[in-house]
Amino acid sequence: MDWDKLRIFHAVADAGSLTHAGDTLHLSQSAVSRQIRALEETLNTTLFHRHARGLILTEQGELLFDATKSMNKRLETASARIRDSEEEVFGDLRVTTTTGFGTLWLAPRLPKLFEAYPDLKIDLMLEERVLDLPMREADVAIRMKEPSQADLIRKRLMSVRMRLYASPTYLETNGTPESLLDLSDHRLVCQSLNSIQVAAGATLVQHLLTSDIQHLFTVNNYFGVLQGVLNNIGIGVLPDYVTEDFPDLVRVLPDLESGEVPVFLAYPEELRQSKRIAAFRDFVQEEIFAHRRKIREAAPQ
Template identity: 60%
Template sequence: MDWDKLRIFHAVADAGSLTHAGESLHLSQSAVSRQIRALEDEVGATLFHRHARGLLLTEQGELLFAATREMTRMLDTASARIKDAKDDVYGELRVTSTIGFGTMWLTPRLPNLFDIYPDLSVDLILTETVMDLPMREADVAIRMKEPFQADLIRRKLFDVTIRFFASRAYVEKHGAPETAADLASHRIVGHSPGYPQIQAGEAFLAPIYAGAHRARATVNNYFGLYTAAISGLGICALPDYLARDVPELVNVAPDLKSDPTTVYFVYPTELRRSKRVAVFRDFVLDELEKDGLLSG
């Protein structure tokens, strides 16, 4: 089969649209459509169902898409290995992390990385969804739980606990709760129900929120909760590393905290010799050590 046609097919299957695939490939919609028809003639099967909302893969199309996904993954891996065989550290590294950690801890420290490796670029994918590293959805992950796949290399970074924080202005106006019972008389800003969060934090907070501590407002990520706490909106449960060395925040009800959650640096075994991965890993370890967070 012609690789150009397969490449165009893969883009269409991935986008679910001739128009969007054409934009990514810098081809007209008609040119993309012609290539798809030619590929269907070549394989002797219909690859897409045409639908008002876009294109849906047929059974034969699903089989071919699985093959082109694997081909794309292998090409990405080969490209990474070729680049990493060179002495210089350059090119793109795709890093996935949670919104809170990526936004508030990692991003502000990236200038230190680029000062040393100016030709390296980082594509940050900030999401609460666990991305598939063996399928090369990302090169590196910083995860709030240990991965289960056998073909991943993992390195323990540090432990996180969830604690209650409020702004100094809030405490001056409303006082600081000391116990779980005290929280009932305060305005609580909670995590949105059903939205992913640290598992140990969810277990810690569930019995508190189930009692007399109904959240007056909810936010669907830790960055929003951090902003709510800083602004004096109320008392927020936050990962302790986010409030570390933040003078505007006070740890209230200090005896209340979740079980620790271990944070891991994770990457596929096929990238174990990658210079880009190695320098990024060492950068993260150095920055955590500077902050006094790095686990032994």
């Protein structure tokens, strides 16, 4: 099968338009159309339904598009590995993690990484959905549980626990609760139980709600919870790593916390030799080591 025709087919299927695909490929619409017709003749099938608003894949077209998507991902992987210099770190790196960890822990530390590797380009994808690393939806992931997908290199980075925090201003105005029952006199700021979150966090929130809390403010991610706490809305359920960058927060009811949440870094086996991933992995580990040293130094002797 002609690879060039498959490349043109993939561009048309992805764009849903001969004109847009032609713009991407720097070909005329008529040249693209001829290649698609020739491919359909070779396969003796119709790949697209034509209509006024564009093109829709037929069932046979969907099958071929699935195959070309897989081929394209593998070609991207091969290209990335070839581009990785033996001595330099440069190029694109797609990183995925949760909204909370990405906004509250990772993003504030990235200036150090860019200072060390100014030619590295990071596409940070923040979402609770677990992206498919083997299918190259991302190059590297930081996840709040051990990845279950095969063909991944994984490393446990640290553990996180959800705890209760409030601002000094809020506590000065509203008092500090001494027991779980005292929370009924305060507003709880937390993730909604309907939002995607680690099970340990949801379990802690469910436990807190048994104290007959009358005032509640829920958000669908920890960044929103943090903003609520910093703006004195109430007492928030937050991951413990936020205290490093917001040292003024006061921990409330220190005997209450969630179960342990493991944090893993993972990337595809086929990117084992990637210099960009190695640089990112080492950077994250060094930041975590620095965080642990700071905790040890601050601990009472």
